Amino acid sequence: MESAIPEHLQCPRTRQRRVPDDYTPPYPSTVARFKPAVERVVMAYFGIQYRAEPAPEAATQALQRIAGSFEGDKAPGHWDRARYVDEAGFTNVISIGYWDDPDRFDAWFADFGSKWAGARNAFERAGIGTFTEVLRPSVQRFETLFSSDLPEGVAVLADGLSDVVQEHAYWGGARDRIPLSQTSEMAPAGQPSVVTEGRYQRVVPHDNLCLIRSGQDWAATERDERRMYLEDVEPVLRAGMNFLRDEGLPIGCFANRYMTVVDHEGRDTEKSFGMGWWKSLSALERWAESHTTHLAIFGAAMKYLATLGPAAKLRLYHEVTVAAAGEQLFEYFNCHSQTGMLRAG
Numbered sequence: 001m002e003s004a005i006p007e008h009l010q011c012p013r014t015r016q017r018r019v020p021d022d023y024t025p026p027y028p029s030t031v032a033r034f035k036p037a038v039e040r041v042v043m044a045y046f047g048i049q050y051r052a053e054p055a056p057e058a059a060t061q062a063l064q065r066i067a068g069s070f071e072g073d074k075a076p077g078h079w080d081r082a083r084y085v086d087e088a089g090f091t092n093v094i095s096i097g098y099w100d101d102p103d104r105f106d107a108w109f110a111d112f113g114s115k116w117a118g119a120r121n122a123f124e125r126a127g128i129g130t131f132t133e134v135l136r137p138s139v140q141r142f143e144t145l146f147s148s149d150l151p152e153g154v155a156v157l158a159d160g161l162s163d164v165v166q167e168h169a170y171w172g173g174a175r176d177r178i179p180l181s182q183t184s185e186m187a188p189a190g191q192p193s194v195v196t197e198g199r200y201q202r203v204v205p206h207d208n209l210c211l212i213r214s215g216q217d218w219a220a221t222e223r224d225e226r227r228m229y230l231e232d233v234e235p236v237l238r239a240g241m242n243f244l245r246d247e248g249l250p251i252g253c254f255a256n257r258y259m260t261v262v263d264h265e266g267r268d269t270e271k272s273f274g275m276g277w278w279k280s281l282s283a284l285e286r287w288a289e290s291h292t293t294h295l296a297i298f299g300a301a302m303k304y305l306a307t308l309g310p311a312a313k314l315r316l317y318h319e320v321t322v323a324a325a326g327e328q329l330f331e332y333f334n335c336h337s338q339t340g341m342l343r344a345g
Helices: 055-070 102-119 155-159 173-175 223-247 282-289 292-309 340-344
Strands: 040-049 080-087 092-097 129-136 142-146 191-198 200-203 209-217 251-261 268-278 315-323 328-333
Touching: 040 102, 055 092, 055 102, 055 129, 055 328, 080 155, 080 268, 092 102, 092 155, 092 251, 102 129, 129 191, 129 340, 142 155, 142 173, 142 209, 155 315, 173 282, 200 209, 200 223, 200 340, 209 282, 223 251, 223 268, 223 292, 251 282, 268 282, 268 328, 268 340, 282 292
Parallel strands: none
Antiparallel strands: 040 092, 040 129, 080 092, 080 251, 129 328, 142 315, 191 200, 200 328, 209 268, 209 315, 251 268
16 A cells, blocks of 8 residues: 555645554545656646537537647647536536646647637637536646546546555545645635626636546446436435535635536437536535535445445445636636636626
């Protein structure tokens, strides 16, 4: 068993972990291991929204163009796509790119990404909106966790997965896996605000914003396990995600999306994830530890895993990032007022 924090990012602690040194987790989990040369990653969410069904031709063309831009020497090391219908009834399709070379991202962004939702918008069409939400955290500011050996999200860029790690399966484990937590509380500072210029809006961010992407993959499940997940666990998860979407703002959740992963042709897969923008890691922790909606999710998941034990084929993962103000970019063009971080202003 090893520490979730890689050796080259370990330092003398001024803040203690939530568990003692001899803690043993009740089940195995692993984390992504990046090469020491990787100092920063980019997590870039490029969304398009529309109300009409089927999708307007302009939306389809824009999605094809961004998929095409994700090829070549400036392309992300990994990308995926997901879809959901938001609280205002708009379909949102988000193409998510991950880079482990910020210079390569900057070159790509200058050529294509800046036009996606910027003030000089290349996709200005009636009936569609576009948005860009980007974090570029240093490796000290994010963590990952996996129940299987199948990487997702930013972990696809990693050199591999770790051995079994110690810092998991307890409240506060996500914080303890973030290298910066060794010396910093990562407390939020300031308040985000929205600047509006016609149909273009940008969010001026605050320090130590938190993003969580937490996913599940049930493609490998069969018969009783599949029924148990879809009937006993997923409805409870959906209820919690909808609570955060509709009522999360007073507890520090600026926006929450419960998304279905789609393939590059737009077809639904048997994967989903919740994506939440939080005022701080501490606000996310309070919801996870004490709110009835998350306790219900946790209880359903633990019953499921206790019933199946090591035979469970459901794959779970998450990534949590606490980003400095200078590591954030939020742009929205022709989007409704409840889109993403616009809710925070």
